[in-house]
Amino acid sequence: MEVVIVPDAAAGGEIVAEAMARLVRRKPDAVLGVATGSTPLPVYEALATKVRSGAVDVSRARIAQLDEYVGLPADHPESYRSVLRREVLEPLGVAMDQFLGPDGTADDVQAACEAYDAALAAAGGVDLQLLGIGTDGHIGFNEPCSSLASRTRIKTLTEQTRVDNARFFDGDIEQVPHHVITQGIGTILEARHLVLLATGEGKADAVAASVEGPVASVCPASALQLHPHATVVVDEAAASKLKLADYFRHTYANKPDWQGI
Ligand code: F6R
Numbered sequence: 480m481e482v483v484i485v486p487d488a489a490a491g492g493e494i495v496a497e498a499m500a501r502l503v504r505r506k507p508d509a510v511l512g513v514a515t516g517s518t519p520l521p522v523y524e525a526l527a528t529k530v531r532s533g534a535v536d537v538s539r540a541r542i543a544q545l546d547e548y549v550g551l552p553a554d555h556p557e558s559y560r561s562v563l564r565r566e567v568l569e570p571l572g573v574a575m576d577q578f579l580g581p582d583g584t585a586d587d588v589q590a591a592c593e594a595y596d597a598a599l600a601a602a603g604g605v606d607l608q609l610l611g612i613g614t615d616g617h618i619g620f621n622e623p624c625s626s627l628a629s630r631t632r633i634k635t636l637t638e639q640t641r642v643d644n645a646r647f648f649d650g651d652i653e654q655v656p657h658h659v660i661t662q663g664i665g666t667i668l669e670a671r672h673l674v675l676l677a678t679g680e681g682k683a684d685a686v687a688a689s690v691e692g693p694v695a696s697v698c699p700a701s702a703l704q705l706h707p708h709a710t711v712v713v714d715e716a717a718a719s720k721l722k723l724a725d726y727f728r729h730t731y732a733n734k735p736d737w738q739g740i
Pocket of ligand 1: 513514515516517518519545546610611612613614617618619620
């Protein structure tokens with residue numbers, strides 16, 4: 480995998496947004512897989528800036544959701560569908576009928592998960608999947624010891640993840656659902672390009688374990704090591720526990736610009 484160390488979150492957002500813009504210029508109806516949470520926000524802001532300046536038109540792109548809370552009404556402000564509408568689709572000028580996501584309110588959750596995997600396949604698969612990483616190494620909401628071959632399914636959030644996410648629910652952990660639908664690790668690995676973005680010191684241990692540790696389900700993000708085109712973009716703080724940081728800096732500094740990430 481390629482590791483790109485950037486000075487700060489804004490620089491990471493710019494690099495990832497540029498990769499998305501290059502993809503969409505080449506393939507206007509590309510499927511962009513998006514994550515929620517705080518980390519990807521600089522990416523969406525940088526991409527929206529490019530859209531506003533006319534540097535790229537993403538209006539034909541399709542936007543695919545990574546995960547969704549189970550049981551939150553779709554119009555709840557913190558359902559990931561609402562969050563993505565607000566933070567991604569509206570600023571980018573993408574219509575809701577180009578949005579792909581699982582139904583977190585379905586009575587038959589398992590059928591909703593299978594329907595979502597089928598919808599992703601029918602769309603031709605995800606071209607670029609943006610991922611954040613949990614402090615415990617989760618990607619999507621594949622918590623530690625999730626099968627590396629897993630498909631989209633229901634998962635129970637760890638208490639740590641619920642504590643981490645309480646900030647989106649007025650700091651009240653009781654409001655954070657216990658369950659989510661998440662693309663499985665096997666589903667995520669089918670995307671053509673995986674881009675994991677991590678910023679801040681709190682992610683340093685998870686990044687080091689994912690990049691330099693063994694491939695192991697106890698650290699779900701280590702599954703990126705199995706992917707032929709995986710890029711990990713980290714700021715200095717998130718990179719601070721990487722033993723090979725100097726090597727990663729050297730290779731990126733000497734990479735031809737046309738190659739992108
Ligand atoms: C959310 C998701 C999660 C987050 C992770 C990090 O869609 O897939 O894996 O990316 O929990 O969240 P932040 O970026 O808020 O630290």
